[in-house]
Amino acid sequence: MNISFNAALSFCHFPNFSKYPSPSFSLSTRFRVVCRGGFHAPYAASELKLALHDALDSSGIDTTYAREAREGFCSQINKLSNIERETSISINRCVDLGKTALHIAAEDDSLISHSSVPLPVDAFIERLDDLSMGYCPHYNSSLNSSRENFLDSIERYLFDKKGFRRTTVSNQIDPRALYLHSVLTHRSGSAVMLSLIYSEILKMLRLWGLVDFDVEIAFPLDLHGLPRGYQKQKSKESDQPHIMTVQLLLEKILRNLKSAFWPFQHDFSQSLFLRAAHAANCIEQLNSEYSGLQHASAKSAKHRLERGVWTTVCFGDMRRALAACERLILLEMDVNELRDYSILLYHCGLYEQALEYLKLYQEAKSSSLQKPPSNPTSALEDDAVEKLMVRLKLISMEQGLSKLSCIKTFISNNSEPW
Structure with missing residues (x-):
């Protein structure tokens, strides 16, 4: 050919x-x-x-922003040790998964758009932080309740009050569901992106000292379920296939994009x-x-x-x-x-x-x-x-x-x- x-x-x-x-x-x-x-x-x-980048450059296409985004992606994944790769996203402390996903989005945006400015990664990081901060004033009573009620309140906040929903699965999935910045904007995304957002909220709540127990996020293995949190101490062996690790999350994000395009x-x-x-x-x-x-x-x-x-x-x-x-x-x-x-x-x-x-x-x-x-x-x-x-x-x-x-x-x- x-x-x-x-x-x-x-x-x-x-x-x-x-x-x-x-x-x-x-x-x-x-x-x-x-x-x-x-x-x-x-x-x-x-x-x-x-x-890719060299070929586009030599064809007259400016890849400055694409290269910067790729460097940002590499700077994050270079922190991955073998142990870190198998760490659950709910307790990951080494790699900023939100920023990594946004660097992926920024590179793809620069490859297909005519924009003269890069995707504002920092602005979307702030939006993620605001999403976490927004939980506290609405549900501060839940912080002192049982751990099960606390996790239920996070899910009500994310999926009911904020209206995040899972995109209907099909062979031709809406590409907006595969990029974190689009999911934050349209509040509709893949199960992987919703799991990532859930873990980012937990990360911020843990940094603020509001989570003092081990939380695991159950990744839905069906076509319609939503990610759910549960106490790790109460987990069963049957929960293991649902655990989303750092390696698996990044793999799913990239393979979803590879398949879609x-x-x-x-x-x-x-x-x-x-x-x-x-x-x-x-x-x-x-x-x-x-x-x-x-x-x-x-x-x-x-x-x-x-x-x-x-x-x-x-x-x-x-x-x-x-x-x-x-x-x-x-x-x-x-x-x-x-x-x-x-x-x-x-x-x-x-x-x-x-x-x-x-x-x-x-x-x-x-x-x-x-x-x-x-x-x-x-x-x-x-x-x-x-x-x-x-x-x-x-x-x-x-x-x-x-x-x-x-x-x-x-x-x-x-x-x-x-």
């Missing part, structure tokens, strides 16, 4: 996009990938570099990677009644990317999908993040970088202490990885193709999206 990085990323309009020089990549981000389950990546941190929004029964592999023709069409629909959807996604047209969340957003992948890699989540990032780079025409990350994925997977799953999906994914690897190696052998960055750009023919 030969398309340009410019066209693939240009889900919003930038005049004269094709006049800028081709992307040149500098080592702007260095990190070490550690996968869960005792696995350590077999390469030096200096070998890795992320492509993945550019191949078809066949939700398949993994994100397999959807992208369908579009790249890296796997055989399935012999099922849905194969025709899958093929048509994949062709439609390819056509949109080639034209660089404006799309809605229903059709994904390449920039924000790439940003989510990069942050998941920085968070040291899962070896599969390297694979998913690679296929997005492939669809952007960044074959050299795609090949680098696919090789890293294969090396990391072979070094993993975990036994690879044996199921039809993993077999399809492994086959698609092999075909993608062969294709990238063939491309790299073609003189000049490995450095190709601009094959054809249609963006200058497109009108503003609004």
Whole structure:
């Protein structure tokens, strides 16, 4: 699939996009990938570099605010120790989760908006603090009541008086539900965001000395429930799956964004990677009644990317999908993040970088202490990885193709999206 990085990323309009020089990549981000389950990546941190910001800069798009937001995100996650990653969000003291979520929102906002100013992270931090302060005058009698009544009063304040509600779950979720600043503004969000806000209120009340017992937040595992607080001393073994840790919360925030903005929004029964592999023709069409629909959807996604047209969340957003992948890699989540990032780079025409990350994925997977799953999906994914690897190696052998960055750009023919 030969398309340009410019066209693939240009889900919003930038005049004269094709006049800028081709992307040149500098080592702007260095990190070490550690996968869960005792696995350590077999390469030096200096070998890795992320492509999104450099490529946008070289295409004439100012990423100053996006880089600042990414640095803010990294400054928080760099505080994570192995112990801190497994700490419950209700007792976390090391990482400012509210600020981390707002840095994620600030980067994505700068990637898609025409704003000349950054997202006001500090203003939304103040709004979070005001939300906590607002609890006290209304419910100060509850502070002296039983612990159960105290937690019930927080939930009445948050979900009844303040009107925070959980967004209805669907395949195409409203993106405002996935960003903390939007949830604070519209008071409607995902279960992850509501859990984060609940934990931030508890954090402030604990700092003020109003909470003198261990509180756990039960994360809802169904599609409609709300996060609820309970005393840790009274917890049962069955409560363990509901505990939201710092690592799990950040993972869910980023994977929700990655899924929502993945550019191949078809066949939700398949993994994100397999959807992208369908579009790249890296796997055989399935012999099922849905194969025709899958093929048509994949062709439609390819056509949109080639034209660089404006799309809605229903059709994904390449920039924000790439940003989510990069942050998941920085968070040291899962070896599969390297694979998913690679296929997005492939669809952007960044074959050299795609090949680098696919090789890293294969090396990391072979070094993993975990036994690879044996199921039809993993077999399809492994086959698609092999075909993608062969294709990238063939491309790299073609003189000049490995450095190709601009094959054809249609963006200058497109009108503003609004």
